[in-house]
Amino acid sequence: MLALDRVSKTYPNGVAALARFSAEIRQGEIIAIIGGSGCGKSTLLRAIAGLDRASSGTVTLDNETISSPHAKIGIIFQEPRLLPWLSVADNIGFGLADLPAVERREKVARALDRVGLAEKAQAWPRELSGGQAQRVAIARALVPQPEVLLLDEPFSALDAFTRRDLQDHLLDLWADMRPTLILVTHDVDEAVVLADRVLVMRPRPGRLFDQIEINLGRPRDRNSPLFENFKRSVLTSLDRSLDRNVPDRDATQGPGQAMWW
């Protein structure tokens, strides 16, 4: 279990990016964090990853306090961040340097197969498309079998079609190993497709505003009325988090109001 206990972050210039954020996340749960710009989503993710230290409060994974990057926590960024001087296969095996070569090669080959890029094993990262590169980044993060995988707007730079593809793909991969997924996103659709629970954050200072459980079976039909309902309630909550006026009528009328952050 991943426990966030009153995690706060104040930057040296006095900006309170995150204030007393608490949450408990079960092993294998999929969490989407959504909120207006400047609500501290990415700050929170970086604190969980151990990349930036929280000013106060603690992040604990299975009773172990996280203050620096941890073997059980992987992260995927908005950009693939592949190392341009390594082949696709070597990029995927980057986190397995401690393993014997044979075992590493085996794991990398399996991961390449799993993300459907086996024929690109020896390609250079610059020869990949954006979607392919992000697949490699996902494989690189998953190969060491982390318990928690953090995703910081991982698909926001991709076109709508590729994005959908990768969302489904991510769920496939998740079903194999069931890591905890914590996904920061701007995209309400993405949050509802993927998450068991959507955490809505409120800006200045960043804090938890609302939680919405998405009680939908998988695979989820993006066009079902139930799906639309959940989307609408997330959108309503988002509007409230930004102190926007939400007349009840409008809130329950059609998806015309869909907001893309």
Place this chain on the structure above:
Amino acid sequence: MISDARVLQQSSDAAESAAAPSRLSRYARPMLGVLLPLTLALGWELVVWLGWSNGRLVPPPSRIFTTITDLARSGELVRHITATLWRVSLGFAFGVVAGTLLGAISGYWSLARRLLDPTVQALRAIPSLAWVPLFILWLGIFETSKIALIAVGVFFPVYLGVMGAILSVDRKIVEVGRTFRLSGFAMIRRILLPAVLPAYVVSLRVGLGLGWMFVVAAELIGASEGLGYLLLDGQQLGKPAQILAAIVIFAILGKLTDWLIELAAAPFLRWQDAFGQAKGA
């Protein structure tokens, strides 16, 4: 060049009749650059051969070539080339080692940069030839002062190149290293070194170019052998053919050593060439 050819290919598809001349220009085009010097050389050769000029101050190519073969036959050429190459190699080696070490320290460690960099930059502002009298006083007029001068010339571009390359390593890539918990040394070996390598190779090549420049200066000052000595000797004894012979050999050696660095670095920079290869394919 190959991409040019492809463009030409397309245009030839469009206009069938134009195909023959454009295919011709595909081979003719690189020759265009050689045309001017070749014409001048042959023209001058002809002028001297016809006796319109005696070619004493501007010797024709054949005389330069004869000078080179004469020098080679007497064994002089090898002696001079060896002396010069030896000086450049040693000076280059010292300059590269010092430049790499100090550049890496200032790039990696900001306190060292604040301590060291202003001094280095101030020294860099001094025209390096201004050191010559001092080096001769300190180190004598023989090999040591020459090698020191060459090393100074090589040092600055390498120092700047290494420091700049380390400072401009993408923070996002370093973060990838951090998420995989790379320790200081592993971070240097697996992230920083490969990331700075392209810029490092460039700075080595710039440094080598300066090394060749400074070896001439060093050998003009006072040497009894070396290609620079050939230059000076040619001036003093009024042998322009010998000066031009030395210049030609400098050009060949400079290009050759630069090509050696390029060749040695190529296997490590294949990932960078992908763009050029994709264009050519």
